[in-house]
Amino acid sequence: MRIGELSTVSGVAVATLKYYLREGLLHPGVATAVNQAEYDDSHVRRLRLVRVLLQLGHLSIDEVRTVVAAVDDESLSIHRAFGVAQDAMVTARDRNHPRYAAALADVDDLVSRHGLRVRPDAAVRLMLADAVMTFEQLGLDSLLGQPRLSAFDDLLPTIRDLADAQVASVPVDVTRTEQMEFSVVGTIAFEVAYAALRRLALEHASAVRFEPRRTPRRKD
Amino acid sequence: MRIGELSTVSGVAVATLKYYLREGLLHPGVATAVNQAEYDDSHVRRLRLVRVLLQLGHLSIDEVRTVVAAVDDESLSIHRAFGVAQDAMVTARDRNHPRYAAALADVDDLVSRHGLRVRPDAAVRLMLADAVMTFEQLGLDSLLGQPRLSAFDDLLPTIRDLADAQVASVPVDVTRTEQMEFSVVGTIAFEVAYAALRRLALEHASAVRFEPRRTPRRKD
Numbered sequence: 103m104r105i106g107e108l109s110t111v112s113g114v115a116v117a118t119l120k121y122y123l124r125e126g127l128l129h130p131g132v133a134t135a136v137n138q139a140e141y142d143d144s145h146v147r148r149l150r151l152v153r154v155l156l157q158l159g160h161l162s163i164d165e166v167r168t169v170v171a172a173v174d175d176e177s178l179s180i181h182r183a184f185g186v187a188q189d190a191m192v193t194a195r196d197r198n199h200p201r202y203a204a205a206l207a208d209v210d211d212l213v214s215r216h217g218l219r220v221r222p223d224a225a226v227r228l229m230l231a232d233a234v235m236t237f238e239q240l241g242l243d244s245l246l247g248q249p250r251l252s253a254f255d256d257l258l259p260t261i262r263d264l265a266d267a268q269v270a271s272v273p274v275d276v277t278r279t280e281q282m283e284f285s286v287v288g289t290i291a292f293e294v295a296y297a298a299l300r301r302l303a304l305e306h307a308s309a310v311r312f313e314p315r316r317t318p319r320r321k322d
Numbered sequence: 323m324r325i326g327e328l329s330t331v332s333g334v335a336v337a338t339l340k341y342y343l344r345e346g347l348l349h350p351g352v353a354t355a356v357n358q359a360e361y362d363d364s365h366v367r368r369l370r371l372v373r374v375l376l377q378l379g380h381l382s383i384d385e386v387r388t389v390v391a392a393v394d395d396e397s398l399s400i401h402r403a404f405g406v407a408q409d410a411m412v413t414a415r416d417r418n419h420p421r422y423a424a425a426l427a428d429v430d431d432l433v434s435r436h437g438l439r440v441r442p443d444a445a446v447r448l449m450l451a452d453a454v455m456t457f458e459q460l461g462l463d464s465l466l467g468q469p470r471l472s473a474f475d476d477l478l479p480t481i482r483d484l485a486d487a488q489v490a491s492v493p494v495d496v497t498r499t500e501q502m503e504f505s506v507v508g509t510i511a512f513e514v515a516y517a518a519l520r521r522l523a524l525e526h527a528s529a530v531r532f533e534p535r536r537t538p539r540r541k542d
Binding site: 150154158160179180181184185188191192193213218219220221224226227229230232233234236237239240242245254257258260261262264265266268269270271272284285287288289290291292293294295296297298299300301302303304305306307308309310311312313 | 370374378380399400401404405408411413433438439440441444446447449450452453454456457459460462465474477478480481482484485486488489490491492504505507508509510511512513514515516517518519520521522523524525526527528529530531532533
């Protein structure tokens with residue numbers, strides 16, 4: 103298909119498509135004439151990935167470029183590429199903070215306590231360390247348990263079940279690129295879904311605590 | 323304290339403090355002379371809130387301003403103010419999308435099925451609808467269950483327990499402003515923590531599926 107049709111099919115404006123091509127977020131089409139190229143389903147799928155990362159994941163253009171490069175780098179195993187993509191999706195705050203090392207040590211304790219196979223330099227460790235430091239700065243360390251992060255010990259099996267189910271749902275009968283796209287998009291989409299579910303539950307909990315109904319409903 | 327000391331205590335540069343003052347993210351100090359003002363603990367706490375929203379929550383300046391205004395608006399009940407703050411923390415993608423209404427109807431079904439007290443116009447509904455539409459666009463509807471979103475039914479009680487615990491942990495013996503700051507920061511910090519835990523679990527699950535160890539470890 104030509105670029106105009108790609109725009110129609112994907113719902114992305116032609117100017118935006120050209121921007122993505124320039125920025126390397128979208129691979130070039132096959133040139134058919136001067137200033138003319140053919141696009142296919144791989145472009146439609148790639149646009150889906152890019153849009154999800156930008157709009158749902160709030161990644162920057164640079165971060166999306168890194169994810170896309172990992173998806174496309176056939177020299178990386180699926181697992182390794184997923185690691186690179188996960189790293190690109192982390193924007194850690196302040197790696198020079200004096201408490202960072204201690205917070206990271208807590209994270210690494212949690213990881214080894216639960217026997218998780220996580221790369222020793224995985225960036226997602228920094229994401230959890232960021233949250234830990236935030237609790238610390240607020241004087242809310244006690245919410246993290248003792249040893250620190252042990253407050254999450256009971257929850258982790260549930261979270262692992264969800265993660266296992268997501269990874270198990272990656273289809274086998276598709277290309278490596280499609281498996282990667284599925285994995286990355288799934289990571290973001292489920293993350294937003296779970297966060298939204300929790301915020302709905304928080305609103306309910308806030309209503310119950312701070313605005314209890316005057317007349318409790320009776321079961322008649 | 324003077325602005326220089328506020329900078330030292332909070333770790334925020336003086337130029338940034340002035341920017342926050344101009345943008346209304348930080349309330350003015352008490353003027354003590356021309357071009358001189360006194361700041362106090364309320365400014366230190368407010369900066370903590372602003373930094374968490376900007377750096378951990380990735381909110382825009384406008385979104386932070388809305389949250390801060392809700393925190394400060396004493397005419398709003400705690401519950402109502404928390405709702406306004408939650409709404410400001412949602413950046414929904416495409417409210418004109420043809421599938422939006424259907425996705426929102428699914429969300430509202432879930433909310434009423436679980437008896438959640440959520441405002442009929444709460445923006446967090448749009449956040450979940452966004453995720454639903456993403457699954458749809460990827461042809462992954464089946465992951466959502468039938469009726470749609472029923473795939474989350476078993477998980478919701480766990481999520482509600484976590485939300486209840488967070489709301490219960492909001493201290494009673496502090497000002498309304500501090501309660502609000504606690505609630506908003508807690509929402510973001512726990513959200514990042516849970517998302518990070520899930521990404522750690524995903525990396526593990528990916529390792530197990532895509533790079534199984536050649537020699538399984540034995541328990542000797």
